[in-house]
Amino acid sequence: MKVTVDAIVVGAGHNGLVAANLLADAGWSVVVVEATPRPGGAVRSGFITAPGYLSDLFSSFYPLGIASPVLRDLDLGLDWRHAPDVFTHLLPDGRAATVNRDISVTMASMEQFAPGDGERWRSAYEEWRGISGPLVEAVLRPFPPVRAGAALLGRLKVPGAVRMARRLVLSVRQLGSELFRGEGATLALAGCALHTDLSPEEAGGGVYGWLLAMLGQEVGWPVPAGGAQRITDALVDRLTARGGEIIYDAPVERVLIARGRAMGVRTAGGQDLRARRAVLADVPAPALYLDLVGERWLPPRMVDDLTHFRWDGATVKIDWAVRGKIPWRNPAAAGAGTVHLGADLNGLTRYSAELATxxxxxxxxxxxxxxTTADPRHSPPGTESAWAYTHLPHREHWAAGEIEEHVARMEAVVEEHAPGFGGLVAGRNVFSPAGLERENPSLVGGSLGGGTSAAFQQLFLRPVPGLGRADTPVDRLFLAGSSAHPGGGVHGAPGANAARAALARDRRIAGSVYRAVISAAHRGVLG
Incomplete structure (x- = not known):
């Protein structure tokens, strides 16, 4: 079967689907080629623990999703649901620091750790509210974010912009110590920072913690009613309604290139699909450049830079079907959609140091x-569909016994904070790092973020120095996955940035052709 369309998108993860939708909106014919039997990448749901218990298989809570201008502009019609509390950080001594969308509830929680920290939290939040709109736009739009950056500068003014630049490079420990006096508020930031692979001591970690915590205060960490799959289903339905097509079980083995231009792709089954205008790849950067493109078409220095590409940590994830509510020792955790457990601030530093070594x-x-606390559709009344994940060092191979031992450690941490938890478990599923990659080939070695969040691999350094945009060294080929700026998270920005770059390139070429024709006509060459 011969297929020729305007654009081919490799990968039906949410970024690939966002890119395909935007191109279809522009009137392009689009085919998405997906290696697995189903769409969504890391945005999927399924019944994997026990009958009647729905699990969000990979990602689950979506503060960046609800705040994203990319997803908002697509008007997906999602019904967002919130847990009573956004998140709670449980300390080893049993205390809890809780963020709630009601600022007074958050303030009361932080005040328990140090007098005045409630007001300090309010002050930090008011500062955030003053710049959150243009800041989120600047983070999620193509680099450099000219318009959003100008709007942000207008809010901050020059002295504020200088202070913000300093904040961007602070560790989360340092930022917390400057904003607060007690451990609770700092831990709220630090636990959020450790959703990435950054330690409490690492430069740049502070801004991640601040961003996620303040988004939680402002918009919450919601879930779509009916599970993560609803995001994917909405993107697929929107695309197909506009004439887009998805081909499943078709791993791409090569990007077809001629005279330095991407011309289409070849699947592992030997089918060639041709692209008249662009190829967009929602795959990790090393897979695109080294496997699908090949060194022949890349600058030598770039090939060398790719050898230094750093993945984020490996992940082990457990899903549980629980025959009741979690028996938390501290009831403050009962209403939280997400609970951070197992460490105080120094414990987080030790944990990160172990991973680093x-x-x-x-x-x-x-x-x-x-x-279920966030969305009752996840399990029967009075029960809980729960999950936990933790990081491991990034390795090529983990023995089954090693994963089993670590699962036991994870469940021991839960049991410590919720005695009797194990006796309530009706079913369990474990995703090892290799299991995550089998389910979604873009989760290489169990890495969730498409590459480290460290400062040396961000902005114009992501995925390698000089490639801070979706454009690649191959004409008409664009990187649309989380290895591209601005990185991991379910917000659709890498896919949207790639689609905009493809459309901009097409407009430039069309404009050049038009000008050439007019110039020739003026010279009397035509007619």
Whole structure:
């Protein structure tokens, strides 16, 4: 079967689907080629633990999703649901720091750790509210963010912009110590920062913690009613309604290139699909450049830079079907959609240091999700569909026994904070790093973010120095996955940036042709 369309999108993850939708909106014919039997990448749901218990298989809570101008402009019609509390950080001594969309509830929680920290939290939030709109736009739009950057500068003025530049490079420990006096508020930021692979001591970690915590205060960490799959389903339905097509079970083995231009793709089954205008790839940068393109078409220096590309940490994720509500020792955790557990601030630093030194942590820090608490459709009344994940060092191989031992460590941490939890478990599913990659080939070695969040691999340094935009060294080929700026998270920005770059390139070429024709006509060459 011969297929020729305006654009081919490699990968039906949410970024690929966003890109395909934007191109279809522009009137392009689009085919998405997906390696697996189903769309969504890391935005999917399924019944994997016990009958009647719905699990969000990979990603779940979506502060960046609800705040994203990209997803908002697509008008997906999602019904967002919120847990009573946004998140809670449980300390080893049993205390809890809780963020709630009601600022007074958050303030009361932070005040328990140090007098005045409630007002300090309010002050930090008011500062955030003053710039959140243009800041989120600047983060999620193509680099450099000229319009959003100008709007942000207009809000901050020059002295404020200088202070903001300093904040961007602070560690989360340093930022917390400057904003607050007690450990609770700092831990709220630090736990959020550890949703990435950054330690409490690492430059740039502060801004991640601040961003996620303040988004939680402003818009919450919601879930779509009916699960993460609703995001994917909405994107697929929107695309097909505009004439887009998705081909499943068709791994791409090569981008077809002629005279330095991307001309289409070849699948592992030997089918060639031709693209008249562009090829967009929602795959990790090393896979695109080294496997699908090949060194022949790349600058030598870029090939060398790719050898230094750093993945974020590996991940182990457990999903549970629980025959009741989680028996938290501290009831403050009962209403939280997400619970951070297993460490105080120094414990987070030790945990991160162990990962950095290729050591498996004895007491892992866990991100724990209570999905039914956020959306009752996830399990029967009075029960809980829960998950937890933690990070491991990034390695090529993990033995099954090593993963089993670490799962036991993870469940011991939960049991410590919720005695009797294990006796309520009716079903369980474990995704090892290799299991995550089998389900979604873009989660290489269990890496969730498409590459480290460290400052040396961000902005114009992502995925390698000089490639801060979706454009690649191959004409008409664009990087649309989370290895591109602005990185991981379910917000659609890499896909949208790639689609805009493809459309802009096409307009430039069309304009050049038009000017050439007019010039020739004026010279009397035509007619």
């Amino acid at each position: 290729d050591t498996v942590p004895d007491k892992p820090f866990l991100l724990f999700g209570q999905m």
